[in-house]
Amino acid sequence: MTPDLVASHGLTEDEYGNLCDLLGREPTFTELGVTSALWSEHCSYKSSKVYLREFPTEGPRVLQGPGENAGVVDVGYGWVAVFKMESHNHPSFIEPYQGAATGVGGILRDVFTMGARPVACMDALRFGAVDAPRMRHLVDGVVRGIGGYGNCVGIPTVGGETGFHPSYNGNILVNAFALGLARKEKIFHARASGAGNPVLYAGSRTGRDGIHGATMASESFDAESEAKRPTVQVGDPFMEKVLIEACLEAMGTDAIVAIQDMGAAGLTSTSFEMAGRGGVGLHLELDRIPLREEGLSPYEIMLSESQERMLLVAKRGREEALFEIFEKWGLEVAQIGSLTETGKAVIHSKGQVVAEIPVGPLTDQAPMYRRPVSVPADLEARQVAPEVPLPENPSQALKDMLCSPELASREWIWRQYDHTVRSNTVVGPGGDAALLRMKGTPQGLALTCDVNPIYCSLDPRRGGAQAVAEAVRNLACVGAEPVGLTDCLNFGNPENPEVSWQFRECVRGISDGCRALEVPVISGNVSFYNENEGQSIYPTPTVAMVGVVPKVENHPSSGFVDPGDRVILLGTDHREFGGAAYLRLLYDLEQGRPPEVDLEREGHLARLLRSGVDQGILKTAHDLSEGGLAVALAEACFSRLRGARLKFSGGVLDLFSESQARAVVGVDGSQVDGFLDLADRFGVPAEDLGEVGGSDLHIETEEASLILDVQELYKEWSTALPRALGM
Amino acid sequence: MKAGVIVFPGSNCDHDVYHVFRHVLGQEVEFLWHQEEDLASCDLVVLPGGFSYGDYLRSGALAALSPVMAAVQRHAERGGLVLGICNGFQILLEAGLLPGALVPNRSLRFECRDVWLRVERTDLPFTSGYKDRDVVRIPVAHMDGNFQASASTLDDLEDSNQVVFRYVDESGAVSSAANPNGSARNIAGLTNAEGNVLGMMPHPERCVEELLGNTDGLALFSGLIRETVGILQQEVAS
Amino acid sequence: MRARVTVYPRPEILDPQGKAIHQALGRIGIEGVEKVRAGKSFEIDLSHQDPEEATKVLERICQKLLANTVVEDYEVELLPGGAG
Amino acid sequence: MRARVTVYPRPEILDPQGKAIHQALGRIGIEGVEKVRAGKSFEIDLSHQDPEEATKVLERICQKLLANTVVEDYEVELLPGGAG
Ligand SMILES: Nc1ncnc2c1ncn2[C@@H]1O[C@H](COP(=O)(O)OP(=O)(O)O)[C@@H](O)[C@H]1O
Ligand SMILES: [Mg+2]
Numbered sequence A: 001m002t003p004d005l006v007a008s009h010g011l012t013e014d015e016y017g018n019l020c021d022l023l024g025r026e027p028t029f030t031e032l033g034v035t036s037a038l039w040s041e042h043c044s045y046k047s048s049k050v051y052l053r054e055f056p057t058e059g060p061r062v063l064q065g066p067g068e069n070a071g072v073v074d075v076g077y078g079w080v081a082v083f084k085m086e087s088h089n090h091p092s093f094i095e096p097y098q099g100a101a102t103g104v105g106g107i108l109r110d111v112f113t114m115g116a117r118p119v120a121c122m123d124a125l126r127f128g129a130v131d132a133p134r135m136r137h138l139v140d141g142v143v144r145g146i147g148g149y150g151n152c153v154g155i156p157t158v159g160g161e162t163g164f165h166p167s168y169n170g171n172i173l174v175n176a177f178a179l180g181l182a183r184k185e186k187i188f189h190a191r192a193s194g195a196g197n198p199v200l201y202a203g204s205r206t207g208r209d210g211i212h213g214a215t216m217a218s219e220s221f222d223a224e225s226e227a228k229r230p231t232v233q234v235g236d237p238f239m240e241k242v243l244i245e246a247c248l249e250a251m252g253t254d255a256i257v258a259i260q261d262m263g264a265a266g267l268t269s270t271s272f273e274m275a276g277r278g279g280v281g282l283h284l285e286l287d288r289i290p291l292r293e294e295g296l297s298p299y300e301i302m303l304s305e306s307q308e309r310m311l312l313v314a315k316r317g318r319e320e321a322l323f324e325i326f327e328k329w330g331l332e333v334a335q336i337g338s339l340t341e342t343g344k345a346v347i348h349s350k351g352q353v354v355a356e357i358p359v360g361p362l363t364d365q366a367p368m369y370r371r372p373v374s375v376p377a378d379l380e381a382r383q384v385a386p387e388v389p390l391p392e393n394p395s396q397a398l399k400d401m402l403c404s405p406e407l408a409s410r411e412w413i414w415r416q417y418d419h420t421v422r423s424n425t426v427v428g429p430g431g432d433a434a435l436l437r438m439k440g441t442p443q444g445l446a447l448t449c450d451v452n453p454i455y456c457s458l459d460p461r462r463g464g465a466q467a468v469a470e471a472v473r474n475l476a477c478v479g480a481e482p483v484g485l486t487d488c489l490n491f492g493n494p495e496n497p498e499v500s501w502q503f504r505e506c507v508r509g510i511s512d513g514c515r516a517l518e519v520p521v522i523s524g525n526v527s528f529y530n531e532n533e534g535q536s537i538y539p540t541p542t543v544a545m546v547g548v549v550p551k552v553e554n555h556p557s558s559g560f561v562d563p564g565d566r567v568i569l570l571g572t573d574h575r576e577f578g579g580a581a582y583l584r585l586l587y588d589l590e591q592g593r594p595p596e597v598d599l600e601r602e603g604h605l606a607r608l609l610r611s612g613v614d615q616g617i618l619k620t621a622h623d624l625s626e627g628g629l630a631v632a633l634a635e636a637c638f639s640r641l642r643g644a645r646l647k648f649s650g651g652v653l654d655l656f657s658e659s660q661a662r663a664v665v666g667v668d669g670s671q672v673d674g675f676l677d678l679a680d681r682f683g684v685p686a687e688d689l690g691e692v693g694g695s696d697l698h699i700e701t702e703e704a705s706l707i708l709d710v711q712e713l714y715k716e717w718s719t720a721l722p723r724a725l726g727m
Numbered sequence B: 001m002k003a004g005v006i007v008f009p010g011s012n013c014d015h016d017v018y019h020v021f022r023h024v025l026g027q028e029v030e031f032l033w034h035q036e037e038d039l040a041s042c043d044l045v046v047l048p049g050g051f052s053y054g055d056y057l058r059s060g061a062l063a064a065l066s067p068v069m070a071a072v073q074r075h076a077e078r079g080g081l082v083l084g085i086c087n088g089f090q091i092l093l094e095a096g097l098l099p100g101a102l103v104p105n106r107s108l109r110f111e112c113r114d115v116w117l118r119v120e121r122t123d124l125p126f127t128s129g130y131k132d133r134d135v136v137r138i139p140v141a142h143m144d145g146n147f148q149a150s151a152s153t154l155d156d157l158e159d160s161n162q163v164v165f166r167y168v169d170e171s172g173a174v175s176s177a178a179n180p181n182g183s184a185r186n187i188a189g190l191t192n193a194e195g196n197v198l199g200m201m202p203h204p205e206r207c208v209e210e211l212l213g214n215t216d217g218l219a220l221f222s223g224l225i226r227e228t229v230g231i232l233q234q235e236v237a238s
Numbered sequence C, D: 001m002r003a004r005v006t007v008y009p010r011p012e013i014l015d016p017q018g019k020a021i022h023q024a025l026g027r028i029g030i031e032g033v034e035k036v037r038a039g040k041s042f043e044i045d046l047s048h049q050d051p052e053e054a055t056k057v058l059e060r061i062c063q064k065l066l067a068n069t070v071v072e073d074y075e076v077e078l079l080p081g082g083a084g
Helices: A003-008 A013-023 A029-038 A089-094 A096-112 A135-153 A223-228 A237-251 A266-278 A298-303 A319-328 A359-364 A379-383 A394-402 A453-458 A460-476 A497-517 A581-587 A599-614 A628-638 A669-681 A710-725 B014-024 B067-077 B087-094 B151-159 B218-237 C016-027 C051-066 D016-027 D051-066
Strands: A062-064 A071-076 A079-087 A117-127 A157-164 A173-183 A198-203 A256-261 A281-285 A309-314 A333-340 A344-349 A352-358 A425-427 A434-437 A444-450 A481-490 A521-527 A540-549 A566-570 A618-623 A644-647 A663-667 A686-692 A696-700 A705-709 B002-007 B028-033 B044-047 B081-085 B101-103 B111-119 B135-142 B146-148 B163-168 B187-191 B197-200 C002-009 C033-046 C072-078 D002-009 D033-046 D072-078
Touching: A003 A013, A013 A029, A029 A266, A029 A298, A029 A352, A029 A359, A071 A481, A071 A521, A071 A540, A079 A096, A079 A481, A079 A540, A089 A096, A089 A135, A089 A173, A096 A117, A096 A135, A096 A173, A096 A237, A096 A256, A117 A135, A117 A237, A117 A434, A117 A444, A117 A540, A135 A157, A135 A173, A135 A237, A135 A710, A157 A434, A157 A444, A173 A444, A173 A481, A173 A540, A198 A237, A198 A319, A237 A256, A237 A309, A237 A319, A237 D016, A256 A266, A266 A281, A266 A298, A266 A309, A266 A344, A266 A359, A298 A344, A298 A352, A309 A319, A319 A333, A352 A359, A379 A453, A394 A581, A394 A628, A394 A705, A394 A710, A444 A460, A453 A460, A453 A497, A453 A540, A460 A481, A460 A497, A460 A540, A460 A599, A460 A618, A481 A497, A497 A521, A497 A540, A497 A599, A566 A599, A566 A628, A566 A669, A581 A628, A599 A618, A599 A663, A599 A669, A618 A628, A628 A644, A628 A663, A628 A696, A628 A710, A663 A669, A669 A686, A696 A710, A705 A710, B002 B014, B014 B028, B014 B218, B044 B067, B044 B087, B067 B081, B081 B087, B081 B218, B087 B101, B087 B197, B111 B187, B146 B187, B163 B197, C002 C051, C002 D033, C016 C033, C016 D051, C033 C051, C033 D002, C051 C072, C051 D016, D002 D051, D016 D033, D033 D051, D051 D072
Parallel strands: A079 A521, A117 A157, A281 A344, A481 A521, A644 A696, B002 B028, B002 B044, B044 B081, B081 B197
Antiparallel strands: A062 A071, A071 A079, A079 A173, A117 A173, A198 A309, A198 A333, A256 A309, A281 A333, A344 A352, A425 A434, A434 A444, A444 A540, A481 A540, A566 A663, A566 A686, A618 A663, A644 A686, A696 A705, B101 B146, B111 B135, B111 B163, B163 B187, B187 B197, C002 C033, C002 C072, C033 D033, D002 D033, D002 D072
């Protein structure tokens, strides 16, 4: 092994030394490849582990926290929800369609591998400025890829997030989320056990796709990575669909001991993780692996990231039952090895042993770093409170904000996703949280994903907490109580102390939020090295949250419903403009500390909203987020093209402030008093703003009035995104 | 009445259709595997939506070669009812049970949204639950929903009154803006000359329950059941 | 034996993809394009050695599967050098 | 001048469509097919009269629009008789 070869595998000298000690000799080429993949940042979480431990991961409903393919929470009536989110940033930047598509494919496999039938997807996307090079191509490709895969597999994509910011010009983010449902007693694990049990391979054949994908996800982007680029992984959603059906059918037998998909680092990580969790060894015969092309070396076979492949441990003597099911679905299946008691992974090819590695030690001795941290040099200057100019023409200001790519309707995106297949979608994309019914129960499941990278960049700890608070608020708007959270933590290079600091602070912020609002973290993913030519992205810890709605038929709309309904503002404004959309979109200013996150108030507000929904009082509920009150009110007008006549006790600027823990609700005129009492009981300040009706949105403030024709504004807002993208 | 829902590898809406018959309307219904060769026990056979065989090559082309399609053909020739929704419609066209073809949407993008349909005839078992010229809201979700045929075929379809659903605006007027995919003459669904095979792009099975915000698709299924049960009773009587 | 099958939408049938490409070329400033037709191409390796027999099989494949003759025309071409 | 552009997935890249077609041919009993690759074909009419110039424009069109060179290869062919 030359130092160059070791270095090109991303292993440091120390790491390589550890490997030699552990083996008691120099590694073979295959062993070097396997180890480099397992010890890569992507697979080993070596820079993040120390902080991820701070997450609260337990709760009365949690059946499986982080550590498996996906987390599992009890959602009642014998059902469990299984969910996770994962990044596919680098592949999507290289080839947006296939990168995004295989991102969806991968996260679906993480969910059905646990025995759950996938029922919904979300996608959290961050793009650069719309006029940055290649950006339109990237947006178009990513959206097509997500739709192309999810639609074909027949899982509705019911929500997501989309942001545009120059910080992502050279490194976009594609985070895919999937949720599945399973019966509580039918959960499967990826824990291999039982020496002598056969190891089966099912699904697509192995090709040279994405060899070194895991290592690539652990490196920065630069001009050179173009050349190092592995063969692009191409997804076959049809294969995935039959794989889902076949696996779920196979899980209905008692022939499976353990099952896991082959994701990043392919067969390597799957076999080592399954054996490692169960404390067993295994031997693999690479000659038995179905190959797409001839001449793949053992090294390539072990590291290939070909999609739509599963590894199963069968009960000895029961493998025939599994063969039958996979063959019925037209899938290839092969026995490629078996479990042993040796605790070693022994890999054979063409009559030779090409790798022999003790599984436990290799996983246990995976490197772990507490990287140096430092506060970004420019942070203090960026946190200086901004001057906030008064808008010259408040109506125009609101209109300009709403028609910016940042706040424009996302309908152009989600119309390309099948969001109604499986006939469970009670609320699809476009609201605060998506809402699915659970057939056969009165319940609903709500989903949302959130993060504000500007806030996170200006104050990562606050930003992390804010993401959790906003998710809880979005869920509360459809009456849902959170049951768990998954995250996708997208950051720059962790070897840069400022990035490491951002990471640590964001994780702490999320932990603060989760502890205070009682939301366990049940799964997640870290994506480092999101930078281009040394320029890091903004810290982007995307949070996806799932909640339970006891009575789904009571859910309010995020828009105004009937003329005459009263509009009530909940929460208190503190005139906060740090990182606010108003300054950013109109004055190109990202300045100040982001709004304070008062988790206690967030808790009060969420409980009030849930109670209001549960009692069937709320006809409308929409939280305030980017753009503040004015934007929230305009959005509430759009869903049914209703106007409103409102009077607000603050000044014009207060309409755009982004103070947290606020929402607007709509109630029937007869319910106003009752609801105000309720708000009082929950300790939430409430102001009756006025009434739904007419064709204008009319907001009177202490200083000036805004008047906008709803129909006209809607037309602009709903078409602004494709216009900005030139589509 | 008994309905059979065919499951091709890649069918996605099979469970949704099953759910409507079984749980919403309390009918007997079963899944039929694509290798099935005998459909005799079913009054109605449904080809559900989805991406059979990934819709590779052309939507519905590979599924049209399945063994079950010969059985569907025989079922139709016997006068049995056949309903193809979305991918099912595409398969019926590829199998030659209905004339024409479905090509990519005018936008060249997947379109998932509600559209308005005008019910062009109500004398079919499939539409007996609607009133003449009813305008209903039904979702579409497809990439290849753009119905095309030669001008003479289109004229024949019109002359023999085989167009069952047309894309219209909310007021019932045919317009290009109301057409989500560019279909010739705004055709959203059509029947064979005998009136026992219906293919349609929109998804009535996705809008049969109040909870999901729309029940405009319900009349298609309830009418179908009423008619079929009526036919069965006549058969028993005679 | 290697063959190429080309499938195009019939001239009288709408070709949304061809049209979209034509328009896109205009938008990115490429001039002189008068018309674009978008079709499919299949490269097929056959074990048949005899060109006549191969052509027969290919015809069948096109009729049965590769082309939807309601809206598409096809063309079969045996590739040179493929006869080994 | 008329040209044909053919675009295929690169040989090492998975071609799910070709695979699906190959398998379908097997299911309907057509034998002797060893491999199918599924690609695209474009027929382009250009106002350019000069073959060299036409080829240059076509190269640009392929690079910019017709082929995704990360996963696809393309081939440009001027059609005989199109020079009028
Ligand atoms: N990429 C996307 N895919 C699907 N839905 C999306 C996407 N981006 C945004 N949406 C939907 O658009 C709506 C508005 O998004 P957002 O402004 O992030 O909502 P909120 O501020 O309530 O979190 C949401 O319903 C969201 O689910
Ligand atoms: Mg919201």
